[in-house]
Amino acid sequence: MASGSSDTDGTDRGIDASDGNANDRPIEEYPLPPGPDGYPIVGNAFQVVRDPFGFYDVVSTHGDVVQYSIVGNTFTALLHPDYVERVLVSEHERFERYLFADLGLDIGAEGLVMSDGEQWRRQRGVMQPVFTTDRVQSYGETMATYADRATKRWDDGDVIVANKEFSRLTLRILAEALFDLEVDPTSDDEAVVRAARAINERADARRLSTFLPGWVPTLADRRFERTMDDYRCRVEELIEHRRAVGADGDDLLSILVRAGGSGESALSEAEISDNLVAFLFAGHETSSVALTYTFSLLAQCDDVVDELRAELESVVGDDRPGAEHARDLEYTDAVITEAMRRYPPVYMLFRRALEDVSIGGYRIPEGTILTLPQFRLHRDERFYDAPEEFRPERWIDGSKRDRPEYAYFPFGGGPRHCIGMRFATLEMKLIVATVLRRFDLELLSDPDPEISATTTFGPAADVRIRLHRR
Ligand code: HEM
Known part of the structure; x- marks a missing residue:
């Protein structure tokens, strides 16, 4: 056409x-x-x-x-x-x-997602080099490790709720990449987890009806604000710790703290903190939604799964899927691209x-x-x-x-395109590869799910998949 x-x-x-x-x-x-x-x-x-x-x-x-x-x-x-x-x-x-x-x-007024003009340009300049293909490769090990651990916990015949399972997995990966923190998404102990959950729930409640007048602060609002205050305190604590021990890590927080020093591009404390709010919002439910649909579609297409496995066999062989294979996983890439065409997370x-x-x-x-x-x-x-x-x-x-x-723009376009695009693509490829090598998928939910119009294109009901060990 x-x-x-x-x-x-x-x-x-x-x-x-x-x-x-x-x-x-x-x-x-x-x-x-x-x-x-x-x-x-x-x-x-x-x-x-x-x-x-x-x-x-x-x-x-x-x-x-x-x-x-x-x-x-x-x-x-x-x-x-x-x-x-x-x-x-x-x-x-x-x-x-x-x-x-x-x-x-x-979601962080001073951070990348919300800021505009000169403030946005300066921050984007600081962070862009962190998300190049080469730099993102360094997160590959974290992604592969967490994908491996998740699939090792699954057993033959298990039924997973894909939207929840991938939300937890992508949150674990993101917390490690952002803060070098190992979190348990099922526990309430960590302020980062509570904030991620609160942002999702908040986004869920804010449907398009938000445009209607009459919005008044509610109990839920105050609870949300308290959770975000806790998160900010936690981020400040982590910033202090980085400063104390010398921020030489690869996680985003260390990089932002290093950039926070002096000079024209210096980031203020508020900017560092708000960026970590922004990334928590932008960087985990999006990938989770994409993975949920990718697996739901794969469960319905045996021929696509066969082709994907043939590619994995030839590119990955008996190794653990890792960043070094990603470039050659062309068909896997096409599968994820097509899933995001049908179901664009944003x-x-x-x-x-x-x-x-x-x-x-x-x-x-x-x-x-x-x-x-x-x-x-x-x-x-x-x-x-x-x-x-x-x-x-x-x-x-x-x-x-x-x-x-621009008939296809899941990651937006132009200067404000998704800065996490390469991160998300690598993460999704490694998760798809890891799961498919171990399990066959049986979709138990509606093959054409109803979509909820919140900040992402998530399924309105849980997507259940039964796993069969290969
Ligand atoms: C499949 C996963 C993802 C999708 C579909 C997605 C989609 C998008 C889209 C469409 C935008 C542009 C919004 C606009 O122009 O109004 C965007 C921006 C952004 N994304 Fe993503 N995203 C994904 C994953 C990620 C990840 C993993 C991260 C972080 C690690 C991330 C961080 C961001 C940030 C910080 C922005 C704002 C960039 C700016 O304004 O300069 N995203 N994303």
């Missing part, structure tokens, strides 16, 4: 990335985007809250640039990869990141227009919140044959070449 096809209503609205300025027409002369009817004041809020994913079926009937409103906020959905590219990459400076603060999630990105812009022949007024929904673009028939099918081959059979780049 070629890129640059016309919009769904058949009219060519100019997918050219430079549209709007190409013929020097003033932006004010462009019409506002079309969109579904809403109610006075609340706009489309009820439709969104009732069925956020189904609402986008309605949205997409209006074209690739579609406006709707929720309680006084104007949203515009962008449903074409070229528009996604403009917002995230080529014209990124015209848009700012939007949402997390509005969700009421305390299913929608949000940006706010900092000025009036025109996209696809429409005027997007300053202040408009743009939504870039992976869950729609990743399943768009214009870019994927049989989008509902799980076909890892589509990433290695050459058809990728005909697809616009």
Whole structure:
């Protein structure tokens, strides 16, 4: 399928990335985007809250640039990869990141996820070198060790709740990578574990209904704040300890403490602490959701599992899967890529227009919140044959070449793309390899699970898998 096809209503609205300025027409002369009817004041809020994913079926009937409103906020959905590219990459400076603060999630105002402008740029500069392919390899040993230990605890015939099991596993890996801490995710003793759990629960409770007015602090809010205060105290304690013993480790905390010294890029205490909140939020449930769906899909596709095992046999042989094999695990990579196409853990990105812009022949007024929904673009028939099918081959059979780049963006794009992308990819590859070498999978839950619209695209109900030792 070629890129640059016309919009769904058949009219060519100019997918050219430079549209709007190409013929020097003033932006004010462009019409506002079309969109579904809403109610006075609340706009489309009820439709969104009732069925956020189904609402986008309605949205997409209006074209690739579609406006709707929720309680006084104007949203515009962008449903074409070229528009996604403009917002995230080529014209990124015209848009700012939007949402997390509005969700009421305390995920570190001074950290990478929440900050903007110069503060964000400086921190990204400090942390980018920590997440290069080579540096991430050094976390491979931790990932492989924890994956190995988890699968050794499992027995023939065990039923695992995949979403919980992988959430615990990815938290163990992250705590080690961030803090050099060995945690027990099933215990309440460690403030890091309590914070990770609280962030997840909080994210869960903050559905899209957050946009509705009338939010008042509750008991749960205060409990959440106390947990986050404990976590910050714990992080400070760990920072002090690093300073005392000399921070020469490979964990992120040591690296941030070293960067905290002096000079232009120095990170303040608050920035170090808030980054560790941000990473706890961004770096574990996302990978867990991706793994849950990957295994759920694999359990339904014997031929894919056969192919994957053949690759493992030839690349890994009798060794323990490790970072040194990752580069050659091409089919494994395609499997994970395809799973994240079907079920993107982060299913929608949000940006706010900092000025009036025109996209696809429409005027997007300053202040408009743009939504870039992976869950729609990743399943768009214009870019994927049989989008509902799980076909890892589509990433290695050459058809990728005909697809616009931003028809697939599970890790976002442009300067604010996921800094943990290589970390997550290595982690997922090693976990998939370790599990599949030891077990056959039998899916006991719904093969096409209902999705919950929280901060990740997690399954609404537990995903149960029975393990059969090979
Ligand atoms: C499958 C797993 C993951 C997925 C799908 C994912 C997805 C994303 C996406 C889409 C963004 C961009 C958000 C936006 O542009 O609005 C992002 C940002 C981010 N991710 Fe990930 N992520 C994953 C794993 C991780 C891991 C393992 C870490 C840390 C070790 C991490 C840390 C971050 C951070 C810190 C940001 C903010 C970057 C910035 O604003 O400069 N992520 N992630």
